[in-house]
Structure formats: structure tokens, C-alpha cells
Amino acid sequence: xxxxxxxxxxxxxxxxxxxxxxxxxxxxxxxxxxxxxxxxxxxxxxxxxxxxxxxxxxxxxxxxxxxxxxxxxxxxxxxxxxxxxxxxxxxxxxxxxxxxxxxxxxxxxxxxxxxxxxxxxxxxxxxxxxxxxxxxxxxxxxxxxxxxxxxxxxxxxxxxxxxxxxxxxxxxxxxxxxxxxxxxxxxxxxxxxxxxxxxxxxxxxxxxxxxxxxxxxxxxxxxxxxxxxxxxxxxxxxxxxxxxxxxxxxxxxxxxxxxxxxxxxxxxxxxxxxxxx
DNA sequence: ACGAGCGCCTGTCGGC
DNA sequence: TGCCGACAGGCGCTCG
Numbered sequence: 001x002x003x004x005x006x007x008x009x010x011x012x013x014x015x016x017x018x019x020x021x022x023x024x025x026x027x028x029x030x031x032x033x034x035x036x037x038x039x040x041x042x043x044x045x046x047x048x049x050x051x052x053x054x055x056x057x058x059x060x061x062x063x064x065x066x067x068x069x070x071x072x073x074x075x076x077x078x079x080x081x082x083x084x085x086x087x088x089x090x091x092x093x094x095x096x097x098x099x100x101x102x103x104x105x106x107x108x109x110x111x112x113x114x115x116x117x118x119x120x121x122x123x124x125x126x127x128x129x130x131x132x133x134x135x136x137x138x139x140x141x142x143x144x145x146x147x148x149x150x151x152x153x154x155x156x157x158x159x160x161x162x163x164x165x166x167x168x169x170x171x172x173x174x175x176x177x178x179x180x181x182x183x184x185x186x187x188x189x190x191x192x193x194x195x196x197x198x199x200x201x202x203x204x205x206x207x208x209x210x211x212x213x214x215x216x217x218x219x220x221x222x223x224x225x226x227x228x229x230x231x232x233x234x235x236x237x238x239x240x241x242x243x244x245x246x247x248x249x250x251x252x253x254x255x256x257x258x259x260x261x262x263x264x265x266x267x268x269x270x271x272x273x274x275x276x277x
Numbered sequence: 278a279c280g281a282g283c284g285c286c287t288g289t290c291g292g293c
Numbered sequence: 294t295g296c297c298g299a300c301a302g303g304c305g306c307t308c309g
Contacts (some may be wrong), residue, residue, distance in 0.1 A: 003302050038285090065303080083287075084299045098287085117286045119303065158279065167304085174302050221302070225289075239302090259280070262300080283307080290299090 002065060002080045004139070004172030005215030006227055010061045010086055014069075014111075021088035028056045028106040029071070036100040039113065041121040042131075048124055052076070052103070064135045064171030068128065077123040077131055078113065083226050084120035087112045113271040116226075135171040139208050144170070149208075152202035153193040160196070161189035164208075173208065176221055176239045179264045181207040183238045188272040189256075189263050238264040 017023035029230050032049040034040055040048055055071040059063070062068060067086070069076040078086070089094075091108045101113040101122060111121065123131055136152075137144040152169055153160075162180045163169055173181070182189050184207035187200060196204070215221060220230030223240060233240075237247050243253035246266040 006302065043304055079303085082301070083303095115286095116288065117301085117303095119285065121304095156278080162280080165303090224301075227302070260282075261303090274282095279309105281309090282307085285304095287301100289301090292298090293296090 002084070002220070002227065003174035003177050004062070004065060004212055005177070005213070005218075005232065006230065007062050007067060007080065008216050008218035009058050009219045009230065010080075011067055014067075014086065014088070015060045022107070022109065024057050024060065024088070024105065024111065026056060026058075027109075029053060029103050030106060031104040033102045033104075034100075035095070035102065036115075036118055038118065039100040039115065039120060039122055042123045042125055048062055052124055057105075061231055063165055064136070066135075067133060068132075072109050074119050074124050074126050075128040076126055077125065078122050079118070080115070080121075081119035081121070081149070083117040084113065084115040085227060087114055101271050134168050136167060136169045137171065139170050139172055139212055144205075146198070146202040146205040149194070149205045150198050153196045158193045159189065159258060160187060160191045160193060161261075163193050165259075165261070170208070172212065175261050175263075176223075176236070177208075177211050177215060179239045180211040180237060183265060183270060184211060186269050188270045189258055189265055190272060236268060240264065 013021065014024050029052050032052050034045055036044050055073060058070045060069050063077060067078040089110050089112055091104060091110050096112060096114055098114045098116045099112045100115045103111040105111060160182060161178060164173050185204040187204060215232045217232055218232035220227060221227050222230045223233050223234040238253050241253045243252045243263055246253055246269060249268045251268040252264055253264055254267050
């Protein structure tokens with residue numbers, strides 16, 4: 001499911017609460033039950049429940065596509081991968097079919113990690129940098145500048161699309177927002193990073209921030225049963241629109257496979273000239 | 278240093 | 294109705 005805007009939305013809801021769910025801030029974790037063992041990356045399945053019980057939730061944030069939950073002594077990191085989600089439920093509700101980890105909280109509620117495809121992972125650690133250390137800059141931070149992006153592109157010889165999805169280059173972009181950013185920047189996904197001029201990099205920088213901000217504003221993208229609550233899917237210009245007319249020029253959107261991921265672009269607005277460079 | 282291929286998993290959808 | 298392949302907001306691992 002989730003890219004940066006969806007993870008940000010989930011973090012905001014857990015923090016502040018909303019109409020359907022209370023805030024988790026300040027709640028003690030009473031008990032943990034691990035339903036699918038491989039969901040837990042660290043520590044072992046025996047240590048995890050003992051160590052997390054009794055800790056309280058102090059703050060909830062995001063780094064890249066990771067949720068970062070600061071507890072009394074440790075940090076809980078959650079990566080939702082393709083189909084993960086977090087639900088705040090009544091402690092009396094039946095356990096859902098796809099729940100992989102349950103944290104029972106004070107006040108008769110619980111936090112359920114729901115993940116049909118079982119790709120998601122959870123870490124409980126005193127040293128989150130050991131897991132987050134390889135991530136590139138946050139694209140919405142001030143430290144991420146056009147110059148920084150230009151240098152990252154120039155320093156490699158790589159197709160734009162897989163480079164933008166590489167979390168060590170920029171943290172948070174996934175398949176949807178990468179395709180949308182490249183379209184807005186009018187750059188073909190197969191262009192070689194080294195061939196990009198400073199002006200093009202600046203355009204790409206602007207587009208990346210623009211699509212991520214718009215996604216957050218719309219509470220993320222909800223395109224199927226996996227993630228609900230967002231409506232940025234109404235504003236997508238290329239993703240999932242293959243053979244439909246480009247909103248800019250009317251040419252049919254093309255779909256190709258790059259790095260095993262489906263890639264959507266407008267062959268007219270995003271010319272391929274120069275991708276041998 | 279890079280790209281391609283595959284594994285990890287379950288669910289949905291369209292075609293026959 | 295049932296079966297079968299294609300496909301899905303991710304990432305880590307091999308192998309050239």
C-alpha cells in the first residue's frame with residue numbers, strides 16, 4: 001500500500017486521533033501477541049512481548065516509509081510494505097483474519113497490524129539508526145534541495161525511475177508518486193540520471209515535492225481494498241491510466257515494465273530522446 | 278555500479 | 294460456477 005503520503009496520514013491519525021479513533025499518545029502497552037512470526041524482524045519472538053509490555057507510547061512519527069513510534073525506552077519501527085495497515089480497535093472486537101500483531105493498550109483498545117500479504121515488518125530497538133541509517137533525505141525537508149538532487153543524479157548512471165524509488169537516494173517515493181512526479185516534470189522514466197541538466201533536476205525536485213504534498217493533503221491514494229480513506233486517486237495523471245488520454249495533451253498513456261514495476265507515462269509530454277546518454 | 282530475475286504472500290479481477 | 298493467469302502503494306537477495 002503505502003508511500004510517504006499514506007504513511008504520513010496513518011501517523012497523523014494515530015497521533016491526533018479522529019472521529020473514529022482515539023489518540024494513542026500516552027497509552028501504556030499492556031500486552032503484545034504475535035500472530036504471524038515473520039512479521040517480527042527484531043528482537044526474537046520470546047523477547048519482544050516481555051520487552052514491550054509496560055512501555056508507553058510517547059510520540060508517533062515517520063521516516064521515509066517507516067512509522068517510528070517512540071516508547072518509554074525503545075523505538076517501535078513499522079514498515080507496511082505492500083499491504084500493511086494499522087487499525088485502532090476495541091479490545092473486545094474479534095481478531096481480524098489478516099491481523100499479524102496485536103498490541104493491547106490501556107483504556108480497552110488495541111493497535112492491530114493488519115497485513116494480508118505478510119510482507120510488512122516490525123522492529124523493537126533501542127537503536128533505530130541501525131535500521132533507518134541507510135535512508136536518503138526526506139524529500140519535504142529543507143535539506144533536500146535542487147542542488148542535492150542534481151548531484152545525486154549526476155553522481156550515477158542509472159534509469160530515472162529505479163533511481164527515484166531507491167530509498168537510499170530519496171526516502172518515501174514509491175511506484176505511484178514516482179510516475180506522477182516524472183510526468184509533472186516532463187521527464188521520461190528511462191532517461192539516464194547523468195544526462196539530466198540542472199534545470200531538469202530543479203523541475204523534478206519541484207514535482208516530487210508537489211505530488212507528495214498534494215498526496216498528503218488528500219490523505220493519500222486509495223486505489224483498492226488495501227488502503228482506505230484517501231482520495232488522491234482522483235487526481236492521478238498517469239498511474240493506472242494506461243491507454244487513457246493524457247490530461248495535458250490527449251495522447252494515450254503508455255505502460256511499460258521497468259525493474260519489474262509497471263510504469264506509466266505520456267510518450268508525448270515525456271519524450272525519450274537522450275536516454276542513451 | 279547497475280539491471281534483471283526471483284522470492285516473499287494473499288487477494289482480486291478478467292477471460293474462457 | 295470454476296480455473297488460470299496477470300497483477301498489486303515494497304524490498305532484499307542473487308547473478309551476470
